Amino acid sequence: xxxxxxxxxxxxxxxxxxxxxxxxxxxxxxxxxxxxxxxxxxxxxxxxxxxxxxxxxxxxxxxxxxxxxxxxxxxxxxxxxxxxxxxxxxxxxxxxxxxxxxxxxxxxxxxxxxxxxxxxxxxxxxxxxxxxxxxxxxxxxxxxxxxxxxxxxxxxxxxxxxxxxxxxxxxxxxxxxxxxxxxxxxxxxxxxxxxxxxxxxxxxxxxxxxxxxxxxxxxxxxxxxxxxxxxxxxxxxxxxxxxxxxxxxxxxxxxxxxxxxxxxxxxxxxxxxxxxxxxxxxxxxxxxxxxxxxxxxxxxxxxxxxxxxxxxxxxxxxxxxxxxxxxxxxxxxxxxxxxxxxxxxxxxxxxxxxxxxxxxxxxxxxxxxxxxxxxxxxxxxxxxxxxxxxxxxxxxxxxxxxxxxxxxxxxxxxxxxxxxxxxxxxxxxxxxxxxxxxxxxxxxxxxxxxxxxxxxxxxxxxxxxxxxxxxxxxxxxxxxxxxxxxxxxxxxxxxxxxxxxxxxxxxxxxxxxxxxxxxxxxxxxxxxxxxxxxxxxxxxxxxxxxxxxxxxxxxxxxxxxxxxxxxxxxxxxxxxxxxxxxxxxxxx
Amino acid sequence: xxxxxxxxxxxxxxxxxxxxxxxxxxxxxxxxxxxxxxxxxxxxxxxxxxxxxxxxxxxxxxxxxxxxxxxxxxxxxxxxxxxxxxxxxxxxxxxxxxxxxxxxxxxxxxxxxxxxxxxxxxxxxxxxxxxxxxxxxxxxxxxxxxxxxxxxxxxxxxxxxxxxxxxxxxxxxxxxxxxxxxxxxxxxxxxxxxxxxxxxxxxxxxxxxxxxxxxxxxxxxxxxxxxxxxxxxxxxxxxxxxxxxxxxxxxxx
Ligand SMILES: Cc1cc2nc3c(=O)[nH]c(=O)nc-3n(C[C@H](O)[C@H](O)[C@H](O)COP(=O)(O)OP(=O)(O)OC[C@H]3O[C@@H](n4cnc5c(N)ncnc54)[C@H](O)[C@@H]3O)c2cc1C
Ligand code: SF4
Ligand code: SF4
Ligand code: FES
Numbered sequence: 001x002x003x004x005x006x007x008x009x010x011x012x013x014x015x016x017x018x019x020x021x022x023x024x025x026x027x028x029x030x031x032x033x034x035x036x037x038x039x040x041x042x043x044x045x046x047x048x049x050x051x052x053x054x055x056x057x058x059x060x061x062x063x064x065x066x067x068x069x070x071x072x073x074x075x076x077x078x079x080x081x082x083x084x085x086x087x088x089x090x091x092x093x094x095x096x097x098x099x100x101x102x103x104x105x106x107x108x109x110x111x112x113x114x115x116x117x118x119x120x121x122x123x124x125x126x127x128x129x130x131x132x133x134x135x136x137x138x139x140x141x142x143x144x145x146x147x148x149x150x151x152x153x154x155x156x157x158x159x160x161x162x163x164x165x166x167x168x169x170x171x172x173x174x175x176x177x178x179x180x181x182x183x184x185x186x187x188x189x190x191x192x193x194x195x196x197x198x199x200x201x202x203x204x205x206x207x208x209x210x211x212x213x214x215x216x217x218x219x220x221x222x223x224x225x226x227x228x229x230x231x232x233x234x235x236x237x238x239x240x241x242x243x244x245x246x247x248x249x250x251x252x253x254x255x256x257x258x259x260x261x262x263x264x265x266x267x268x269x270x271x272x273x274x275x276x277x278x279x280x281x282x283x284x285x286x287x288x289x290x291x292x293x294x295x296x297x298x299x300x301x302x303x304x305x306x307x308x309x310x311x312x313x314x315x316x317x318x319x320x321x322x323x324x325x326x327x328x329x330x331x332x333x334x335x336x337x338x339x340x341x342x343x344x345x346x347x348x349x350x351x352x353x354x355x356x357x358x359x360x361x362x363x364x365x366x367x368x369x370x371x372x373x374x375x376x377x378x379x380x381x382x383x384x385x386x387x388x389x390x391x392x393x394x395x396x397x398x399x400x401x402x403x404x405x406x407x408x409x410x411x412x413x414x415x416x417x418x419x420x421x422x423x424x425x426x427x428x429x430x431x432x433x434x435x436x437x438x439x440x441x442x443x444x445x446x447x448x449x450x451x452x453x454x455x456x457x458x459x460x461x462x463x464x465x466x467x468x469x470x471x472x473x474x475x476x477x478x479x480x481x482x483x484x485x486x487x488x489x490x491x492x493x494x495x496x497x498x499x500x501x502x503x504x505x506x507x508x509x510x511x512x513x514x515x516x517x518x519x520x521x522x523x524x525x526x527x528x529x530x531x532x533x534x535x536x537x538x539x540x541x542x543x544x545x546x547x548x549x550x551x552x553x554x555x556x557x558x559x560x561x562x563x564x565x566x567x568x569x570x571x572x573x574x575x576x577x578x579x580x581x582x583x584x585x586x587x588x
Numbered sequence: 589x590x591x592x593x594x595x596x597x598x599x600x601x602x603x604x605x606x607x608x609x610x611x612x613x614x615x616x617x618x619x620x621x622x623x624x625x626x627x628x629x630x631x632x633x634x635x636x637x638x639x640x641x642x643x644x645x646x647x648x649x650x651x652x653x654x655x656x657x658x659x660x661x662x663x664x665x666x667x668x669x670x671x672x673x674x675x676x677x678x679x680x681x682x683x684x685x686x687x688x689x690x691x692x693x694x695x696x697x698x699x700x701x702x703x704x705x706x707x708x709x710x711x712x713x714x715x716x717x718x719x720x721x722x723x724x725x726x727x728x729x730x731x732x733x734x735x736x737x738x739x740x741x742x743x744x745x746x747x748x749x750x751x752x753x754x755x756x757x758x759x760x761x762x763x764x765x766x767x768x769x770x771x772x773x774x775x776x777x778x779x780x781x782x783x784x785x786x787x788x789x790x791x792x793x794x795x796x797x798x799x800x801x802x803x804x805x806x807x808x809x810x811x812x813x814x815x816x817x818x819x820x821x822x823x824x825x826x827x828x829x830x831x832x833x834x835x836x837x838x839x840x841x
Contacts, residue, residue, distance in 0.1 A: 046730050047646045108704035113716040153703050183684050212640040246617025252643050334662055445629040489634030493685040496633025
């Protein structure tokens with residue numbers, strides 16, 4: 001290989017990822033600290049996956065339902081997570097979410113208003129009260145844009161379209177990250193005293209997905225290779241309502257806001273089938289339940305023409321729909337030639353969110369590698385076995401901030417820059433350039449398509465031991481084949497080159513998903529096994545944790561942290577804490 | 589033989605390039621971005637095109653389709669039945685490669701816009717009717733199609749004298765925020781160059797988010813500048829531009 005060079009940049013803290021969590025972390029890291037902070041993203045600033053979030057951000061203001069409070073938000077989140085969540089994360093989250101949302105308001109976000117002039121809140125699946133602060137159906141855009149403008153005025157350096165391929169760890173602590181500028185293909189080394197990973201999820205491992213091309217799990221895979229622990233990898237959320245037709249839009253999200261605003265689900269026989277699966281909460285049941293219900297209806301032969309269910313919001317009238325769901329109205333009109341104010345439309349489950357990820361400490365978001373922090377979708381623990389709608393956006397703010405502060409405190413303790421191993425950098429450059437030299441190899445896009453097929457069929461909504469085992473074999477074979485991925489063209493903005501490493505990351509995480517899905521021999525939340533259809537109490541006390549050692553994955557169990565008494569008590573009334581207070585008040 | 593679409597895609601880099609023809613199998617409801625992905629996955633893996641959401645939410649995929657600035661993920665192939673569809677990068681910005689342009693100038697401008705300076709702490713007491721006025725501007729997805737279209741930037745390259753329509757929207761968003769206390773009028777009059785705009789409304793026409801950039805942001809901002817700096821000629825300006833006189837007071841609530 002000709003002598004390759006790279007540029008070296010030095011920072012106190014680098015944040016990899018410029019979604020909601022990364023930007024919030026960077027702002028917290030830089031705030032009043034005088035530290036040199038950089039945020040790095042593989043796409044342009046303001047385009048991260050977060051921008052696509054629609055429905056809202058959950059925070060228990062109780063602007064419409066006064067009895068709401070952190071206890072009820074805590075209760076709803078633990079229940080939806082089927083109790084394998086890290087209770088301490090949930091507690092911090094439920095308590096801090098409202099302050100984080102108000103911060104956004106002060107930084108320029110303009111939420112929809114109540115008639116009294118407060119922040120409007122809409123109902124969402126499995127939230128006891130109306131809790132999702134929103135701006136029409138583009139809340140993610142509002143959050144991301146607000147954070148983007150806050151960040152560029154906070155003295156943070158922003159590196160756009162820079163892709164990291166390797167996390168560097170030296171003598172057991174983080175040393176920085178290595179990657180390349182996409183516009184030129186030139187290599188760059190970021191040396192840093194602390195690193196915050198905010199790289200998002202890996203929903204792109206499935207064929208039908210609501211996720212953007214960025215959701216390839218780079219951060220999780222890089223950290224995993226470097227020795228970080230992954231947890232709850234079997235937990236993948238399938239959102240009940242993705243678009244179905246025409247083929248090009250399959251998987252694109254139909255916000256839960258449609259059901260939140262009153263949309264109803266019907267099967268091909270015109271029956272409101274949720275009656276059968278969750279008569280109490282109906283359309284606003286939790287996502288795992290609604291997704292499975294649609295799946296079962298289709299399997300029973302009661303699906304719509306293209307294999308889904310009907311969603312109908314027409315009874316709300318055109319004016320209301322266009323005001324509260326303008327994005328959805330436009331999306332269907334331009335992409336599907338369909339006017340949702342006049343017609344019902346088809347929906348089917350789509351891969352949406354990865355609950356699993358890097359195992360972190362609740363207070364600081366520290367991983368098991370000193371100096372490495374993680375927040376947002378790449379981290380794990382808050383959502384347990386099933387994420388509640390709206391809880392991700394507040395997660396980004398609460399734990400983005402905490403990760404930034406965690407990194408800041410870690411650095412304040414006087415850590416220096418860790419050493420860089422030149423040989424390791426040399427090997428990495430060689431690895432990243434290798435696909436250019438392989439002639440007649442396999443096309444990375446085709447490996448990706450085949451992986452998506454395997455994961456959808458073998459580790460999707462419906463799983464069993466046998467199907468998972470077969471899937472594992474196929475993923476291992478694909479990993480082997482992927483060693484021969486090759487690409488053509490130059491290093492200048494070459495998406496095919498980029499895809500090679502996206503695919504390598506997804507192959508590793510897919511294996512992690514299947515290995516832990518095989519271990520969890522029960523059904524819980526998003527994880528549904530036909531060979532173990534029941535939720536079993538003995539599995540409620542453990543999380544599966546994976547570590548990458550000597551080139552293979554080792555799975556172990558860790559006990560779920562037990563709730564202290566004052567929190568455990570919240571689950572003893574037979575209903576949500578807010579409802580208990582409400583009925584006590586009525587009686588009193 | 590399966591039916592096909594024919595695309596002519598600009599390929600090249602800063603040193604030059606030309607359109608290359610590709611044939612793509614037809615699929616119901618296909619958008620231009622789908623066709624480009626087909627090309628990328630099967631015919632030319634190094635074809636450079638930006639995208640993220642494929643649902644018109646992120647503003648990454650701006651380009652020019654048959655000469656018209658558009659989002660590739662929102663433009664249907666069947667709008668061009670029987671035609672060769674030409675896809676070229678935005679003309680106003682320097683080329684990086686193929687359909688990807690260097691839009692970094694916009695991010696530099698963004699830093700020049702002073703953020704919201706609230707006069708009271710949150711939570712704000714704000715009615716929907718006040719929110720309505722600015723929420724329209726919050727729909728902007730920063731696709732920069734308006735910047736690409738505006739002749740001040742496209743034809744006159746006045747990058748040092750005008751922030752462009754996108755940033756008029758951004759300034760309007762803060763200026764008209766009911767709780768904002770900052771004064772951006774001097775910025776508008778000088779560095780931001782609101783007077784460079786001669787209200788052709790071409791930006792509004794291409795905005796995929798249907799933001800009424802000229803009527804609802806630029807004209808009211810021009811009025812603020814006129815009020816402050818050119819009051820005596822204000823009437824004359826209005827007559828020349830044909831702008832609709834609007835009351836300033838409603839913005840100051
Ligand atoms: C369509 C849709 C709608 C949603 N709606 C809602 C909702 O209404 N409410 C809610 O709470 N949640 C919602 N979610 C979920 C939520 O949007 C996401 O979970 C969340 O935005 C993830 O944010 P993040 O900060 O973790 O990462 P992301 O926003 O995914 O950002 C990841 C960042 O990491 C960068 N990155 C990744 N890899 C690399 C690398 N190798 N090198 C450099 N940079 C890298 C990317 O460029 C990007 O900047 C929705 C999700 C989708 C897909
Ligand atoms: S109206 Fe003004 S900003 Fe818009 S395109 Fe015309 S000159 Fe440019
Ligand atoms: S104002 Fe419209 S055209 Fe301009 S950047 Fe925003 S969304 Fe795009
Ligand atoms: S890909 Fe997001 S707007 Fe087109």
